[in-house]
Amino acid sequence: MAVPKKKISASRRGQRRSHDSLSAVNAHACPNCGEAIAAHNVCQACGMYNGKQVLKVKETEVEASA
Numbered sequence: 192m193a194v195p196k197k198k199i200s201a202s203r204r205g206q207r208r209s210h211d212s213l214s215a216v217n218a219h220a221c222p223n224c225g226e227a228i229a230a231h232n233v234c235q236a237c238g239m240y241n242g243k244q245v246l247k248v249k250e251t252e253v254e255a256s257a
Contacts, residue, residue: 218227226236233239238246 216229218229220226221228221234221237221239222242223239224234224237226234228234233245235246236248238244238248
């Protein structure tokens, strides 16, 4: 079984892991309703994409009763 001859230093371990961090999602506001959405995705609140209605959005009970 392979066993390392020497301990990997914290610096070398950190260099190996330098690209493992997560990046933040670039969200922007939907031009139709103002909800925060990811780029190149359909707005889940209003169903619009690129100025066109592509999804039928169900109304919630709170919106229907108001």
